[in-house]
Amino acid sequence: MGGVKSIPSPAISTDERSHEVDHPSSQVAHFGTEQPLRLDCGVDLTPFQIAYQTYGELNADRSNAVLICHALTGDQHVANVHPVTGKPGWWETLVGPGRPIDPKNYFIICSNVIGGCMGSTGPASINPATGKVWGLDFPVITIPDMVRAQAMLIDRLGIDTLFAVVGGSMGGMQVLQWTAAYPARVYSALAIACATRHSAQNIAFHELGRQAVMADPDWHGGGYADQGIHPHRGLAVARMAAHITYLSDAALHRKFGRRMQDRELPTFSFDADFQVESYLRYQGSSFVERFDANSYLYLTRAMDYFDIAADHGGVLAKAFADIKTRFCVVSFTSDWLFPTSESRALVHALNASSARVSFAEIETDRGHDAFLLDVPEFFDISRAFLQSAGKARGLTAKDG
Amino acid sequence: MSVQEVLPLSGVTTRSSGEYRADHVLVADMVKPGSKVLDVGCGEGDLLQLLETRGIDGRGIELSREGVNRCVAKGLAVVQGDADTDLINYPDDAFDYVILSQTLQATRQPRVVLENLLRIGRRAIVSFPNFGFWKMRLQLLIGGHMPRTENLPATWYDTANIHFCTIKDFVQLCDEINVKMERSVALDLYGRPVPLNLPWWVWNMFGEQAVFLLSRGGGK
Numbered sequence: 001m002g003g004v005k006s007i008p009s010p011a012i013s014t015d016e017r018s019h020e021v022d023h024p025s026s027q028v029a030h031f032g033t034e035q036p037l038r039l040d041c042g043v044d045l046t047p048f049q050i051a052y053q054t055y056g057e058l059n060a061d062r063s064n065a066v067l068i069c070h071a072l073t074g075d076q077h078v079a080n081v082h083p084v085t086g087k088p089g090w091w092e093t094l095v096g097p098g099r100p101i102d103p104k105n106y107f108i109i110c111s112n113v114i115g116g117c118m119g120s121t122g123p124a125s126i127n128p129a130t131g132k133v134w135g136l137d138f139p140v141i142t143i144p145d146m147v148r149a150q151a152m153l154i155d156r157l158g159i160d161t162l163f164a165v166v167g168g169s170m171g172g173m174q175v176l177q178w179t180a181a182y183p184a185r186v187y188s189a190l191a192i193a194c195a196t197r198h199s200a201q202n203i204a205f206h207e208l209g210r211q212a213v214m215a216d217p218d219w220h221g222g223g224y225a226d227q228g229i230h231p232h233r234g235l236a237v238a239r240m241a242a243h244i245t246y247l248s249d250a251a252l253h254r255k256f257g258r259r260m261q262d263r264e265l266p267t268f269s270f271d272a273d274f275q276v277e278s279y280l281r282y283q284g285s286s287f288v289e290r291f292d293a294n295s296y297l298y299l300t301r302a303m304d305y306f307d308i309a310a311d312h313g314g315v316l317a318k319a320f321a322d323i324k325t326r327f328c329v330v331s332f333t334s335d336w337l338f339p340t341s342e343s344r345a346l347v348h349a350l351n352a353s354s355a356r357v358s359f360a361e362i363e364t365d366r367g368h369d370a371f372l373l374d375v376p377e378f379f380d381i382s383r384a385f386l387q388s389a390g391k392a393r394g395l396t397a398k399d400g
Numbered sequence: 401m402s403v404q405e406v407l408p409l410s411g412v413t414t415r416s417s418g419e420y421r422a423d424h425v426l427v428a429d430m431v432k433p434g435s436k437v438l439d440v441g442c443g444e445g446d447l448l449q450l451l452e453t454r455g456i457d458g459r460g461i462e463l464s465r466e467g468v469n470r471c472v473a474k475g476l477a478v479v480q481g482d483a484d485t486d487l488i489n490y491p492d493d494a495f496d497y498v499i500l501s502q503t504l505q506a507t508r509q510p511r512v513v514l515e516n517l518l519r520i521g522r523r524a525i526v527s528f529p530n531f532g533f534w535k536m537r538l539q540l541l542i543g544g545h546m547p548r549t550e551n552l553p554a555t556w557y558d559t560a561n562i563h564f565c566t567i568k569d570f571v572q573l574c575d576e577i578n579v580k581m582e583r584s585v586a587l588d589l590y591g592r593p594v595p596l597n598l599p600w601w602v603w604n605m606f607g608e609q610a611v612f613l614l615s616r617g618g619g620k
Contacts, residue, residue, distance in 0.1 A: 328472065329479075347479050348489040356457075358472040359479035361465055380473045388475025 024051040024119025025083035051119025052111035056103030068110040069167030069174035075118035100383035117292035124292040136222035168192035168371035188389035195342035197307035206300040209238030236284030248334040248367035316349035327357040328385040422591030435496035441503030445471035487516040532566030532604040578617035
């Protein structure tokens with residue numbers, strides 16, 4: 001059998017995925033019509049729900065809550081087995097027993113963002129007005145909208161001030177938005193591999209991904225849910241392109257080089273001769289098992305619109321004027337999606353605001369993805385930053 | 401490796417008195433409790449840690465990535481940055497004190513850096529190795545080669561220190577840019593203060609390093 005092997009169809013049925021959308025394997029906070037979510041686009045989203053996971057116990061004075069913000073394709077399952085894929089939590093390197101963010105010390109909260117597809121209201125959810133899936137009728141959301149929704153969840157949990165807000169990439173954007181919008185509610189902020197605005201290059205990559213989704217005939221102008229299908233191929237191509245941006249030339253070379261996949265010689269076809277091709281195809285096909293195509297459009301759009309300075313008269317430092325939050329900013333040398341220069345611009349603005357900030361650039365060849373991987377120096381820094389903040393906050397850490 | 405990457409780790413080491421370096425203790429003694437301090441070129445954060453034990457809100461800038469990461473891993477508020485290019489990002493009067501410990505001689509523009517220190521901070525504390533120290537003079541005069549000491553062991557071609565000065569030179573610069581010297585201490589080879597009652601030229605001869613507490617001079 002020669003010829004072209006197309007991207008395999010997902011092993012999980014669409015039904016199983018949509019079950020997580022409406023009835024997530026998580027706790028759910030429902031917000032009725034008396035508590036609408038005011039979106040930046042001018043629409044009130046109501047009713048809506050937020051799916052979230054918690055780990056550890058809230059202490060008596062409610063001062064040990066840590067909010068984890070997930071990245072573009074993450075979800076609330078930060079430190080438990082994923083209900084769809086069966087894989088470990090996406091940030092178990094950082095969050096969990098014995099880790100820098102240990103449920104023994106902190107009450108850890110992670111919620112699925114608004115616009116997501118793992119139980120918080122998004123384009124894959126049912127529009128109560130029509131009884132059908134929202135699809136493209138779902139209002140366009142922004143990073144500030146996501147954070148506004150999280151603040152409503154935090155209110156619901158009876159927490160006034162978060163001890164820490166932590167996130168990487170799109171999660172890092174949410175961390176920064178938290179500090180800009182609710183400075184008094186964030187005691188410390190750990191912003192990793194992120195930026196205060198999405199660069200032109202990053203918007204360009206997102207547009208590529210969205211066009212790949214929209215070019216799939218199964219997308220049906222966003223109305224695929226009504227047809228009982230899902231634009232797997234378009235979404236997989238979007239994921240493949242994005243995945244390249246999460247790595248680095250050096251990491252790809254180290255991992256795959258020009259090595260062949262289960263063969264000695266080229267097949268003179270468009271089959272996945274190279275290991276790197278096979279790897280990318282796998283990344284694409286496994287992603288579509290757990291992610292909704294329209295959700296991908298909405299969340300990438302939210303990142304594109306993100307620009308904290310623009311919301312503060314074009315002066316970034318104004319976003320953080322007189323802020324008391326303790327910041328730790330971390331970047332990785334080989335991250336070309338959110339390069340160190342972006343973190344440095346943030347640090348300069350924080351310095352101009354006389355904020356208390358630590359900034360470390362970590363040497364690694366693993367690209368943007370490094371924040372999710374086993375990078376001991378990053379864990380040491382995260383642990384020390386949170387311990388030092390905890391000491392200042394009067395939290396008593398239980399070591400071990 | 402860029403010029404300053406070796407600093408201040410191998411720039412200057414001073415004999416320690418007890419747990420902390422003598423010049424660090426001297427600097428820390430000049431800082432009023434409860435103040436807000438920026439340590440420029442904070443190395444691995446030893447001085448910041450000492451200041452923290454005294455309840456002082458300290459921040460740091462350090463050029464070398466290793467130094468920064470070690471500081472952050474100690475829970476210190478330190479950012480990666482360059483004294484020559486990054487001080488400009490700090491607003492006026494952001495700190496009570498800005499400290500430049502054994503780093504002035506490694507900056508490209510010491511005068512601009514000094515001016516920035518006293519713009520950002522209401523006071524500045526500057527320490528530097530004194531090139532007028534008798535051992536230095538003797539090496540040039542008798543040996544005919546660029547001076548090297550236990551504390552400044554690098555050869556002329558690989559030293560990070562590109563702008564050496566003597567105590568006399570530094571005092572002259574302060575006068576030129578209208579900087580007021582509130583306190584000054586010279587330390588001898590053993591980290592002991594050179595007696596106060598001796599004239600300037602003795603300091604310039606027997607001070608192995610000097611520490612100055614500076615503030616903005618009145619308008620001319």
